[in-house]
Amino acid sequence: MIKKFLNNDKMSQARRVEIAFEVVRVIVAILLAYALALALLLIFSDDPAGTVRQFIIGPFTNLRRVGNIIEQAIPLMFTGLCMCFMYSVNEFNLAGEGAFIMGGCITSWIALSIPGGIIPSFLMIILLFLIAGMVGVAVASVPAVLKAKLNVNEIVSSLMMNKIMYYLSSFILFYYMRDTTIAMGGSWRLPNELKLPILIPRTNVHLGLILALIAVAVTVIVFYRTPFGGAIRIVGSNRFFAEYTGINVNKNLIAAQIVGGFLAGLGGCIEIFGMYTRYQWIIAAPTAGMDGILVAVLARRKPALIPVTALLLAYIRTGADVVNLSTEVPAEFIQVIQAIVILLVAAQMFLAKTRNKIIYKQAQDDLAKEEQPA
Amino acid sequence: MDLDWLVEFLFTIIRLSTPLIFAALGAVISRKAGVLNLALEGMMLVAALTGVVFSAITQSWIVGLLTAVLGSMLMATIISYCFLVIKTDLYLTCIATNMASIGGTVFVMFLLTGSKATTAEALRSMSIPRIDLPLIKDIPYIGDVLSGHNLLTYVSFAMVFFAWFLIYKTRIGLRMRAVGEAPEAVESVGISVPKIKYISFLLSGVFAGFGGAFMSMSYVTWFSRDMVAGRGFIGMSIMNIANASPVGSLGASFIFGGADATAKYLQLQNLPTDLVFMVPYAVTIIALTVISIVRIRREDRIVHGKSLRRKKATEKAAE
Amino acid sequence: MKKAIRIFIFLIAAVLVLSCVACDKEPAKPSGEATGKKKITLVVQQLGDMAYNDDAWRGVEEVAKKYGYEAKALEVGADQSKYGSMILDVAEAGTDYILTATSIMDYAFEYAPRFPDIKFIAFDTTATVEVSDPNIACISYLQNEGSFLAGMAAAGASKTGVIACVGGVNTSPIIHDFIAGYVDGALYQNPDIKVLTAYSSVYGDAAQMKEIATAQANSGADVIFQIGGPGGLGVFQACMEKNIWAVGVDSDQRAVYKESENPELADVIMTSMLKKVGESLIWTFDKIEDGSMKWGEVVILGVAEDSTGIVEGDLYEANVPKEVRDNIEKAKEDIKNGTIKVKTYFEMTHEQFEEFIQDASKP
């Protein structure tokens, strides 16, 4: 397969080497990170090899764990796509996190406020999706509009926005939908008929997976097959150029971030109705927003790669959970290893010298070939 | 009575602002070299832990403070290595190191003390002394506000000047500003841009180190899990509000400290807690917005045509 | 897209190859089978909260020592979407008892019918929670009752007529319940008392709690009750600096700090409100061992059961006036026999609760 791939005529030789090398690089990076983990574990663990083994193959040892990977990847895909849109116009709007929280919170509130049976559950869930999306739009548009109209730094305003959204959701939860019979900060149980159906029995892989994949597909199409996608890519890659060619920069900037917010809000709703029985994100706010950045950066900001990187991140985390479950290694240690894996995978210059040597050799061969007939 | 309350309130603002000043200066110094340091949070956390651990071992707050700064600089080195040498995405690096330091500090604390919550039970760490300012402390009211703070509070004020001096009066400052503005120009004369960025990051680490030390050796006298609690991010926001000026950061830190102190006192008035918690964040957004509006107004006043056209365009859109 | 698929295939291949390399040893057998010991698994969000989770783990370790069980703590972290599968993992890996904290309770209830051989114990639930399966037991603590006594003691010891409490975070109903009881008790002791209530916005942020406590002290409070796990240390330090009294929480914190490397912190802790999570778990296993444990019910532990209450140590004796102490003794009896019904957060809406504490803060 590799050979066939390398001999693909459509691409230039250098490009082919680059792609093949990229694959190898990611693998080596992961292996290296694991080796590093192994070395560190030697210091305080009785069974470092076992721990590393659990970390690597643990996530594949049974169906439910594989399910865990997929379940975790669903919200990551949504927030990753959200960040793809933010990045596409070169804005570092982090409001995806606030949108995600609010998307889940507001729809839970609505689902609990409207008595069952008034609206058919099928319609209701679609309605909730739309509302969640709109909530996400509202959250993400604040930093977007402030940046576009008033040049307010979007990183700061979105971080502040996330905090405000977190406290707002806590306010809504405690004042309007708290379950008084439980001892934790949670809403009443969400109506059963609104729960997203499970796709794979014995796991929690729910309908959200299909929706997430559809969202990825739609994003890819929007990015590369629609005028809007073309416009935001132009705006994102060179704002001045966009202005000169008559593309309304501000409009597209805001629009892209709004679409991103929509996806994050939708993701929040899908996560709540897929994985939870109540709205209870107050004990610890989900970190899907920040994770979305990791996913999008690892995917090199390409929406088509989002499912891959979301699964990769979910896999690493599931591995960490397995280690936590089956060994004495503290969960915090795994956080450190996880960061190392992410850094090494993202490192662009890692092994770059080797790559350049290969490309140089390739170019020399090409040159030789070219000169022969002359 | 009221005046006493005000004195206390102002004193609180200064105390609350201290770690923010350090964090903001850390953000400023790296921003000047064109790098946005999102990892202040992690740096401060590591500094807080190393300070506590080493001051407990040596029973000297000076050693603790120094090691705190060194710990933070070590983090800066790691981050710089990642994004300057092996070329990882800067934001990703910072987020990943924040993640690693939250986990890593708890892990190290667990190995050392057996507790995952705080070092207070197992380590007797030293605290940095409070200082009474001679003369000033005798001035009524003003003395009560300005004197009696922790040494690091005064250090933070000195650091503002130090940062300003460093940026605008020294060779490395000159180079850092140049790197931030036109890296290719600096490169063309043979100065290594990554090296300057690295140095600015290290300096950022120094400031963050002081901030972390303040958290664990002055504010309180132990390390506890995730004790920086978002102050690094707030420092970054302050830098933004102040447009990366060291002196401006001092002012913005006080605004933020003031908002925070106000929120604390508002809670005593028993307003809904969640809404009170939003105050500092809402204040930030509003402050940024107002500053931007003022800035744009000023420009518009110069370019009458611009506002004229913008007005016409909106009128047209309204139709 | 093709590239993406390829990368993914390579990844999986790499992992498999690697796993083979690492597979030099037989996977370790679950040690329980080998030793024949009974296994207790404590499932909590995170240890290191210096509150009921840590206390529970202390209790579980004690139980393990006492009855020769094997104990393990599983920290499931903050991501609640994983709790279900974590519980399943634990159950399938084989264990005899699963102890869960309240936030994970829902999932224990959900899976209990599927594992009839495993006993589920959820602690720190509400008294009103419905238990349906015979292999579940819930333990509910009436922290409001213990806090009631703490409130009385604080109000009695106060010289300024202002006392305060600091919640570790404002999103935990349990902390609200503590506060409801504390305020109620303070008002019971002295209807004119002013009780200041505030919360930290981040759980465990000691600096913030210190700041709040200092602000409260500046507003005249001279006894401060902390309900904030590790953040409570900040309250102690503030009290030390302001030279006022603090009230500890969950366990006898004065005793804990007396033994620690920072004993001076202990000297501001006038008393501590006790919740005895760890001990209650030991009692529970005592009952299990002697066969008197009732399953399928909520065990409610309050002042009557001596599970919640206050520490009556030397500082308490020295600083709470005699008549107040007598009053407290009487209140204990009244709570036991039901004459006093302590206010609880779980029977209020949040608005009513806010109103209640607001009224208490007015002079």
Next chain:
Amino acid sequence: MAIEMLRMQNITKVYPNGFVANTDVSFSVDQGEIHALIGENGAGKTTLMKILFGMEDCQTGKIFIQGEESRFSSPLDAIAKGVGMVHQHFMLVPSLTVAENAVMGIEPLKNGIFDFEEAVRMTQAIADKYNFTIDVRAKIKDISVGRKQIVEILKVLIRGGKVLIMDEPTAVLTPQETDELFEQLKMLKEDGHSIIFISHKLEEVMRLCDRVTVLRRGKVVGSGDVSELDEVKLSRMMVGRDVILKIDKPLSEPDNILVEVKNLTHRSREGVLQLDNVTFNLRAGEVLGIAGVEGNGQSELCDVIAGISSYEGGSVSINGQTTMGMTVNQIRETGLAMIPEDRMKTGCSVDLSVKDNIMANRIFSKEFRKGLFLNRKKINTLVDRYIEKFQIACNNRNQLVRYLSGGNIQKVVVARELTSGANVIIANQPTRGIDVNTTEMIRKLLIEMTRENDMGVILVSADLNEILEVSDRLMVMWKGQIVAIFPQADEVDEETLGEYMLGLKRMPVEELEALI
């Protein structure tokens, strides 16, 4: 016999993306000579110089400085050996002063602190030595382009540079400034400095240089003494065939008015008056050239007409529609296209493909849509046709523009703008810094468009040759005003034009009005 100052031997350079920039290049420079390095864009001149200056490494080859083999891993090494470079794009920090820029990297210290006064003194000393008139305390952002070039040279001299690499130094200068620069370069040469002069402009090479080396496709194709060569020979070496430098153009037959600009006034964001009461017309079928020293309002005029910048007084109408309050897109829809001044910054997006770049200005057009989506088939055929028609050298339509040479990038820009269906084209510096072939092609296209399609072209160029060659009518701008209009561009000579451009002369208002 001249002493050899430096020699580069058998240099081969392959970029990480596989692009072979130099193949086995050797060349040498003697002490006290000005050596021209010429070639088309993408011939590898700049890369070669970057290797010499230590900014890029090379796979094979050796560098000798005064006979001693040297290996430069950074510009610092090169500077230490006395090699200095003046880059094509100025490498200056705008907010710092001239002195600070000049001493960057060798900053004088006093007690460990940067000594600004000493820096000023050092810079002033060098400036005085070589007769440069410059305010060393001024900030870079406040000084003219010509002065900036001086600062760049100062930077090299202050480090004791012996070899001066000048990368297309005249591209941004007025004729007068160019003359001044050449005088200064000659003085440096007298002083024993060696200068490597990179250029496209053969006339300048003939005027200034002693020896010349020609590169083509990364290889040396010839070298020799300038006195033994002529422009025709050199251009043949550069492009591999004879280039017709004179363009034959059919007579223009001006028709109805396309663009009408009346009393246009515009201020910059800082409040500086940049367009001062500008009035002119553009008719169908003509090329209207706008000459002027850079920074006299030509670019602002283009931006204002295209709607990028606003105006505070006067009016602009295109095809009868007044553009007040219109967005850029609305203005474009009235029939305007524009080739922007800076192709890398505003003319294209280097991170997008050739296809995306060509489609950029018509992406929302219904013509290329199929339902909600883009009509890919139609777009692909069209783009392929343009690639062929405009001879854009690229692997395929999906190649990123980043990997194309300057000339080809400009072809992409031109292809996009000329095919947009507009009948008014603003061409701002359409051929700056690109190879002779492409230059010729673009100039011809512009003329062709006006003659065959009845379009109007506004041409702004710093290249007087181009202005005189291509324009039918000619205007001169000075300080935001129109100071001269020549109805017949081919009847104007460079000297007269230069006087107007420098503001030494201006036509009376009545005369101008009559000519509009």
